[in-house]
Amino acid sequence: MNTRGIIGATASIPVISLTIIEGRVPDPKLESAKLVSVGDPLMYIWHFNSDTSVYGIWVKECSVEAEDGRKMKIIENGCSLDSVIVSHIQYPENNLKAFADGLAFKFPDADDVWISCVVTTCLRKFDQFTSANTTDYFCPKQPDCSKRLKRSVEKQIKSVEIYSTDNLVHHRLHVIDQPVHTLPYQDMEEKTIRVADEICIDKNFFAGTFAALTTAYLATIMLAGSFGLSIYRSQRKQ
DSSP states (O other): OOOOOOOOOOOOOOOEEEEEEESSOOOTTSOOOOEEETTOEEEEEEEESSOOSSEEEEEEEEEEEETTSOEEEEEETTEESOTTTBOOOBOOTTTTOEEEEEEOOOOTTOOEEEEEEEEEEEEOOOTTOOOSSOOTTBOOSSOOOSSOOOOOHHHHHHHHHHHOEEEEEEEEEEEEOOOOOOOHHHHHHHHHHHHHHHHHHHHHHHHHHHHHHHHHHHHHHHHHHHHHHHHHHHHHHO
């Protein structure tokens, strides 16, 4: 007995957001990062603003841009273009959200950076869903970043126009340079220099005092000698 049937229904497409947090926990409910230092660990999280049981998320590409227009692409088709800046995107919970970890960075002489991503809504895969013609609108499980899938431009445009809705999401970060921390041995070296300076000052003081005392001593000896010689001469004359 064949129980397969067709059910027609509509579902509103939820809004996708990009949240960047400090640390390594992919939880969009945590406070988003605004002020970070170069090299701080970050977590990029793409998520829906409302609950959905039908749609999933697919990240197409991401770029980083400075205020003066300098721009660099960091993610393409879910794959990282620079593993130091950001990792490949992972899609847990059947594409209900996406996340990637990375490190905070900045352009030279620019503290503010804007991370912009083109994300697409897709249909999450369930056993109940079947397609007679194409599966392009279903969410891929995980991008193959070791070997990029090459698809024709015509097919890509058709898939985007018919089966998905693109969203442009942003997140602004103020990135500062790492503060310079004084190392313990540097403190010890500075203290040694200060002590050495103090010792040098004390030596100069003692050297001056010693010279003055020596001069006074020699003058006393000479005076005593002259006085003794005068007495001796006066006795001989008598």
